[in-house]
Amino acid sequence: MELLPRQQAQFERVKGIIEDTYRRYGFTALDTPVIEASEVLLAKAGGETEKQIYRFEKGDSDLSLRFDLTVPLAKYVALHYNELSFPFRRYQIGKVYRGERAQRGRFREFYQADIDIIGDGSLDIINEAEIPAIIYHTFTALGLNRFQIRVNNRKLLNGFYAMLGWEHRAGDIMRTVDKLPKIGAEKVGLMLHDDLGLDQDAVGDIVAFMAISGSNQEVLSALEGYRGRNEVFDQGLDELNTVVKYLSDFGVPQENFAVDLTIARGLDYYTGTVYETFMLDHPEVGAICSGGRYDNLGSYYTEKQLPGVGIAIGLTRLFYVLQEQGMLNGDLPTAPCDVLVLPMTEDLSPAISFATACRSAGVRAQLYTEPKKFKAKMNYADKIGVPYVAFLGEDEAANGVVSLKDMVSGNQEKVALVDAPHWLLERVAEKNRGQVVTG
Amino acid sequence: MELLPRQQAQFERVKGIIEDTYRRYGFTALDTPVIEASEVLLAKAGGETEKQIYRFEKGDSDLSLRFDLTVPLAKYVALHYNELSFPFRRYQIGKVYRGERAQRGRFREFYQADIDIIGDGSLDIINEAEIPAIIYHTFTALGLNRFQIRVNNRKLLNGFYAMLGWEHRAGDIMRTVDKLPKIGAEKVGLMLHDDLGLDQDAVGDIVAFMAISGSNQEVLSALEGYRGRNEVFDQGLDELNTVVKYLSDFGVPQENFAVDLTIARGLDYYTGTVYETFMLDHPEVGAICSGGRYDNLGSYYTEKQLPGVGIAIGLTRLFYVLQEQGMLNGDLPTAPCDVLVLPMTEDLSPAISFATACRSAGVRAQLYTEPKKFKAKMNYADKIGVPYVAFLGEDEAANGVVSLKDMVSGNQEKVALVDAPHWLLERVAEKNRGQVVTG
Numbered sequence: 076m077e078l079l080p081r082q083q084a085q086f087e088r089v090k091g092i093i094e095d096t097y098r099r100y101g102f103t104a105l106d107t108p109v110i111e112a113s114e115v116l117l118a119k120a121g122g123e124t125e126k127q128i129y130r131f132e133k134g135d136s137d138l139s140l141r142f143d144l145t146v147p148l149a150k151y152v153a154l155h156y157n158e159l160s161f162p163f164r165r166y167q168i169g170k171v172y173r174g175e176r177a178q179r180g181r182f183r184e185f186y187q188a189d190i191d192i193i194g195d196g197s198l199d200i201i202n203e204a205e206i207p208a209i210i211y212h213t214f215t216a217l218g219l220n221r222f223q224i225r226v227n228n229r230k231l232l233n234g235f236y237a238m239l240g241w242e243h244r245a246g247d248i249m250r251t252v253d254k255l256p257k258i259g260a261e262k263v264g265l266m267l268h269d270d271l272g273l274d275q276d277a278v279g280d281i282v283a284f285m286a287i288s289g290s291n292q293e294v295l296s297a298l299e300g301y302r303g304r305n306e307v308f309d310q311g312l313d314e315l316n317t318v319v320k321y322l323s324d325f326g327v328p329q330e331n332f333a334v335d336l337t338i339a340r341g342l343d344y345y346t347g348t349v350y351e352t353f354m355l356d357h358p359e360v361g362a363i364c365s366g367g368r369y370d371n372l373g374s375y376y377t378e379k380q381l382p383g384v385g386i387a388i389g390l391t392r393l394f395y396v397l398q399e400q401g402m403l404n405g406d407l408p409t410a411p412c413d414v415l416v417l418p419m420t421e422d423l424s425p426a427i428s429f430a431t432a433c434r435s436a437g438v439r440a441q442l443y444t445e446p447k448k449f450k451a452k453m454n455y456a457d458k459i460g461v462p463y464v465a466f467l468g469e470d471e472a473a474n475g476v477v478s479l480k481d482m483v484s485g486n487q488e489k490v491a492l493v494d495a496p497h498w499l500l501e502r503v504a505e506k507n508r509g510q511v512v513t514g
Numbered sequence: 515m516e517l518l519p520r521q522q523a524q525f526e527r528v529k530g531i532i533e534d535t536y537r538r539y540g541f542t543a544l545d546t547p548v549i550e551a552s553e554v555l556l557a558k559a560g561g562e563t564e565k566q567i568y569r570f571e572k573g574d575s576d577l578s579l580r581f582d583l584t585v586p587l588a589k590y591v592a593l594h595y596n597e598l599s600f601p602f603r604r605y606q607i608g609k610v611y612r613g614e615r616a617q618r619g620r621f622r623e624f625y626q627a628d629i630d631i632i633g634d635g636s637l638d639i640i641n642e643a644e645i646p647a648i649i650y651h652t653f654t655a656l657g658l659n660r661f662q663i664r665v666n667n668r669k670l671l672n673g674f675y676a677m678l679g680w681e682h683r684a685g686d687i688m689r690t691v692d693k694l695p696k697i698g699a700e701k702v703g704l705m706l707h708d709d710l711g712l713d714q715d716a717v718g719d720i721v722a723f724m725a726i727s728g729s730n731q732e733v734l735s736a737l738e739g740y741r742g743r744n745e746v747f748d749q750g751l752d753e754l755n756t757v758v759k760y761l762s763d764f765g766v767p768q769e770n771f772a773v774d775l776t777i778a779r780g781l782d783y784y785t786g787t788v789y790e791t792f793m794l795d796h797p798e799v800g801a802i803c804s805g806g807r808y809d810n811l812g813s814y815y816t817e818k819q820l821p822g823v824g825i826a827i828g829l830t831r832l833f834y835v836l837q838e839q840g841m842l843n844g845d846l847p848t849a850p851c852d853v854l855v856l857p858m859t860e861d862l863s864p865a866i867s868f869a870t871a872c873r874s875a876g877v878r879a880q881l882y883t884e885p886k887k888f889k890a891k892m893n894y895a896d897k898i899g900v901p902y903v904a905f906l907g908e909d910e911a912a913n914g915v916v917s918l919k920d921m922v923s924g925n926q927e928k929v930a931l932v933d934a935p936h937w938l939l940e941r942v943a944e945k946n947r948g949q950v951v952t953g
Contacts, residue, residue, distance in 0.1 A: 077590070079597055080542040080604070087543045099873040101851035101880030103519040104526045108623050109548065109609065110568070110579075129549070129577075131570030133613045138568075140549075151516070158518055160897040162884065164850055165519070170548065174572045184547050194884070201862060201883040212873070324866035326874070411603055412540035423640060427763035434538040434651070435765070441540030444640040445601065445633070458599040 076182050076391055081460065084409035086394050088511045089217060093188045093388065094168055096213040100205070102166035102190050107147035109170065113139040115150050118375035127173040140172035144189045145385070149373030152193055156379060161195035162202065168390065182391055191385030193372055198382045203348040203368050204318045206386055207332055208325035210352055210364050213388070218404065218510025221355040222363070224327075225335035228315045228348050229367070232339060234308025235284060235301065239277045247271055249339040252285060256337065260286065285337055291319050294334040311347075318348055346370040350386060360396050364388045397512055404513050410461040412441040413503040414479070417452055419468035426467045429477060429492060436496035438503065456482060462506055463499060515621050515830055520899065523848035525833050527950045528656060532627045532827065533607055535652040539644070541605035541629050546586035548609065552578040554589050557814035566612040579611035583628045584824070588812030591632055595818060600634035601641065607829065621830055630824030632811055637821045642787040642807050643757045645825055646771055647764035649791055649803050652827070657843065657949025660794040661802070663766075664774035667754045667787050668806070671778060673747025674723060674740065678716045686710055688778040691724060695776070699725070724776055730758050733773040750786075757787055785809040789825060799835050803827045836951055843952050849900040851880040852942040853918070856891055858907035865906045868916060868931060875935035877942065879904075895921060901945050902938060 078086055098104075113130055116139045129140040141147050144167045152159065168188040175181055190209065192202045207224045214222055236245040251266050260282050267273045267281060287297045298312050315334060322332060340349040347368030354360055366386030373381055397403050414433060418426030426442060433440035441461075443452055456464050466478040477495050480487040481502075490498050517525055552569055555578045568579040580586050583606045591598065607627040614620055629648065631641045646663045653661050675684040690705050699721050706712045706720060726736045737751050754773060761771060779788040786807030793799055805825030812820055836842050853872060857865030865881060872879035880900075882891055895903050905917040916934050919926040920941075929937050 077547065078545065079594060080544070080602075083543050083545060086545070099876065099878050101854075101878055103850035104522050105519070106517065106522060106525070108516065110611065110623055129570065129572060131568065133568060155518060160894055162882075163519075164880065172549065184549055197884070199883045199885065201866075201881060205881065208870070321862065321866055324863045324870065326870045411542035415540075423760065424763045427640075427760055431647070431763065431765045437538065439538050439540055441603065442640060442644065443601075444638045445636070446638065455599055 076185070076395065080411065081409040082398070084411075085398075085403050085407070085511060088407070089394055089397070090168060090186070090188070090390060092216050092511065093213055093390065094166070096209065096216050097166040097168075097188070097190055099212075100164075100190070100209050102164045105148070105151065105165040105167045106169065107141070107144070107151055107167065109140055109172070110138050111141060111147060111150070113137040115376075116141060116146055118146075127175060129172050129174055142173050143171050144169060144187055144387070145191070145372075148189075148191060148193075149381075150376050152381060153373045153376035153379070156377060161193060162198060163193045164190070165193075166190045182395075185389065185391035188388040188390045189385060191372075191383050193381050193383040196380050196382075198384065200314050200317050201321070203314065203384050204321045205325060206348070206350060206366070206384060207318070207322065207327050210350065210386060211325075211327045211331055214352070214364075216510075218512035219354070219402075222331060222352055223355055224332050224350060224352045224364075225338050226315070226318060226332065226348060226350055227334065227336055227338040227340075228311040228318075229339070229345050230307050230311030230347060231298070231315060231336070232311075234305040234311055237307060238301070238305045239273075239280055241273065241277060244271055246343070248273075248281065252281065252337060253339055255285060287336055291329065291332065291334050294336070295319060314347060340365060340367050344369050346382075348384065354396075357396065357400060363393050363396070402512050404509050404511055407509050407511060408460065408462050408503070408506055410459045412439040412459075412461055414438060414440050414463040414465050414499055415456050415459070415461045416440055416442050416465045416467065418442070418444060419466055420472060425472045429465065429467060429495070432492075433496045433499065436500055438496050438499045462503060465495070515624070515834065519850065520848040521837070523850075524837075524842050524846070524950060527846070528833055528836070529607060529625070529627070529829060531655050531950065532652055532829065533605070535648065535655050536605040536607075536627070536629055538651075539603075539629070539648050541603045544587070544590065544604040544606045545608065546580070546583070546590055546606065548579055548611070549577050550580060550586060550589070552576040554815075555580060555585055557585075566614060568611050568613055581612050582610050583608060583626055583826070584630070584811075587628075587630060587632075588820075589815050591820060592812045592815035592818070595816060600632060601637060602632045603629070604632075605629045621834075624828065624830035627827040627829045628824060630811075630822050632820050632822040635819050635821075637807075637823065639753050639756050640760070642753065642823050643760045644764060645787070645789060645805070645823060646757070646761065646766050649789065649825060650764075650766045650770055653791070653803075655949075657951035658793070658841075661770060661791055662794055663771050663789060663791045663803075664777050665754070665757060665771065665787060665789055666773065666775055666777040666779075667750040667757075668778070668784050669746050669750030669786060670737070670754060670775070671750075673744040673750055676746060677740070677744045678712075678719055680712065680716060683710055685782070687712075687720065691720065691776060692778055694724060726775055730768065730771065730773050733775070734758060753786060779804060779806050783808050785821075787823065793835075796835065796839060802832050802835070841951050843948050843950055846948050846950060847899065847901050847942070847945055849898045851878040851898075851900055853877060853879050853902040853904050853938055854895045854898070854900045855879055855881050855904045855906065857881070857883060858905055859911060864911045868904065868906060868934070871931075872935045872938065875939055877935050877938045901942060904934070 128142050131138055170184055171187050172184055174183055210224050233245055236242050255263050264278045264282050267278045287294055302309055338349055338351050345367035349367035351362040352364040364386055368384040370382050372383050416426050416430045430440040430442050464480045471477055475492050476489045477492055478487055478489050567581050609623055610626050611623055613622055649663050672684055675681050694702050703717045703721050706717045726733055741748055777788055777790050784806035788806035790801040791803040803825055807823040809821050811822050855865050855869045869879040869881050903919045910916055914931050915928045916931055917926055917928050
């Protein structure tokens with residue numbers, strides 16, 4: 076995905092807001108290398124990953140490009156274990172590389188925006204309860220409101236399948252149940268019976284369990300009916316209760332959050348709370364943010380037990396979708412500068428001094444001195460979408476003022492040179508006040 | 515170069531300040547791909563580049579990792595020519611890849627921070643005059659003051675060698691003259707005579723020319739003595755005069771700028787003003803920012819004539835040097851958060867609500883709920899270097915206050931819960947006020 080300047084400005088805004096939100100939650104920046112030894116990246120990779128990875132030799136080294144941000148994190152934490160403080164909270168917004176066949180909305184080089192909280196030996200459940208708050212505040216800071224964070228707990232599922240005596244096939248059952256939204260309960264029931272060999276009672280129990288829905292309190296109450304039959308289940312239910320209990324303290328409204336027993340998130344890696352976030356008006360997009368709790372970040376790199384919880388936003392994909400759906404706020408300025416300074420005199424000193432003053436004040440200023448006709452200059456201003464143009468002619472110079480034209484309203488005002496940078500700063504801030512996403 | 519969290523925080527600061535300065539000068543963000551078709555990247559690359567590049571095959575594609583940000587820019591501008599407005603001003607801060615043998619301070623994966631201004635057919639000289647202002651304000655914004663921007667003009671050199679009748683060997687002469695600071699005038703003179711076959715008169719003229727020094731006005735006056743003998747020289751001198759003339763309007767003090775006739779910057783690419791910036795107390799580091807004017811960005815990608823001017827800061831290398839020299843300001847906070855919130859009650863609601871309020875106000879807050887002894891918690895706060903710790907016990911909760919401890923001074927204060935986020939915001943801003951580089 077290669078963006079034109081105005082799109083890139085929107086992308087930078089989206090990226091900046093995600094980064095700012097992650098930082099407010101106390102995550103530290105990390106910037107692991109893109110190139111790693113293949114043996115590091117592929118230590119626990121499966122066949123699909125091996126096929127997609129960019130791998131090459133340089134001198135005697137067998138190298139690869141990272142395909143996610145989690146594997147490099149595992150290596151980093153293992154390598155620097157003694158220098159880090161735990162819980163270790165890091166964010167990383169960076170590109171990852173997968174040699175997928177190019178298709179609409181899929182890119183071989185794309186940004187992910189990850190956070191992870193890594194404990195040393197243990198990690199308090201409150202960290203899992205905090206994740207929905209981070210997801211919620213990230214998306215609302217962007218301006219997105221119509222989304223839902225769906226949460227489940229893997230212990231609850233594992234415990235439930237253990238109650239039925241089917242814990243040894245829990246992975247296969249989850250994979251089948253995953254198809255529920257697509258093929259419906261009846262077909263899932265048939266597959267559980269025919270393909271996996273579950274008896275009708277177990278199938279009935281599973282279908283009934285997955286049908287539990289309603290408000291968070293209703294779902295949690297229904298789950299209480301299963302308590303006492305399996306220790307792992309009970310623990311999962313306690314964890315889920317804790318996550319829900321602190322939602323409002325974390326500032327997450329009920330309507331953006333749902334306990335959803337059909338969420339499973341892959342197979343082996345996740346071991347506790349799992350999260351998937353969907354856009355309510357665009358379910359076809361799939362999850363825009365996913366993650367969960369895991370018991371061990373890096374058993375391939377260290378003997379230490381490093382449990383954690385993390386989420387990832389597929390930033391490039393999210394931006395692509397927002398753009399496709401027309402959800403980016405077109406009213407926000409995307410020009411490279413806030414003011415285009417047009418000198419109207421032979422001596423450029425007044426214009427240069429004014430641009431310098433603007434820049435010192437934090438106003439993004441561009442001098443335009445190409446020898447073009449006035450119309451061509453204004454055309455340039457229009458094309459880059461600059462909010463203000465500053466004219467500095469003999470008249471203005473003599474009176475210590477500058478003419479400032481609002482390119483949206485067309486209004487033009489003379490402002491004292493000394494006041495103009497601040498004048499611009501205030502108005503530009505106003506024009507940038509809107510949210511980047513609408514919907 | 516893989517950084518620990520506290521170093522990474524410093525790196526992010528340096529990067530952020532460079533980016534902010536580039537933006538104030540009206541440059542738009544660009545983010546070209548890291549992976550490109552090898553034929554694109556190697557279109558004009560020489561043997562050295564070919565050796566260093568990371569190149570690999572994926573499916574039917576012959577791909578490489580970018581080794582600079584200029585070649586991808588050339589391709590981008592050629593490809594999107596019709597959608598861009600010229601002058602096109604872009605910045606890019608991104609990683610580039612060179613398979614160099616690992617050595618101190620050289621990395622195979624490193625950041626460059628580039629700006630370029632691209633014209634369509636022509637580009638006004640004022641753009642060349644503006645570059646020293648950007649360099650100056652970038653480094654002073656970081657806190658660096660002891661540096662000098664050295665400037666020359668390739669037309670001046672080419673014109674001068676043409677006067678001597680040696681324009682056909684201008685490249686070889688420049689390469690030899692480049693050794694001046696290392697081997698001295700006498701040896702350079704011998705090489706010009708023995709290796710290149712210049713007669714003693716020409717050698718004497720070159721040595722005399724290169725010896726011109728003094729204040730900018732003194733150098734420019736001495737150069738006037740050569741005027742009228744070669745058109746290209748005169749044009750170069752006019753350009754140099756313009757660059758110097760507007761320095762003070764652009765806010766660049768004389769002491770950070772010098773006309774230096776020995777600066778040449780490579781061979782074919784640059785055609786006008788050239789720049790090299792040195793740290794006065796660390797000449798051994800070499801140039802920390804270089805660039806210049808070129809007549810054509812992308813003749814390999816388009817028929818259009820696209821003159822430009824640009825500079826690059828080797829950001830990873832600069833950061834490495836600043837770190838090595840102990841020039842990074844250790845007083846600035848580098849913790850992942852501004853306040854560590856320690857709940858002292860069973861019910862975590864008050865602590866969570868307080869953390870939520872802090873985050874809404876823009877204070878970076880971390881909850882610490884791991885079941886550890888008080889001493890271990892404070893030890894964690896110390897180790898991450900957090901500026902403030904917030905205690906929320908029964909007492910505080912009952913009185914609607916929070917105890918805030920300044921971890922540097924050790925002072926502890928009770929502040930009303932509603933006022934605390936703003937209280938922290940002000941004090942944290944104060945602690946972050948210093949400059950990232952000292953010296």
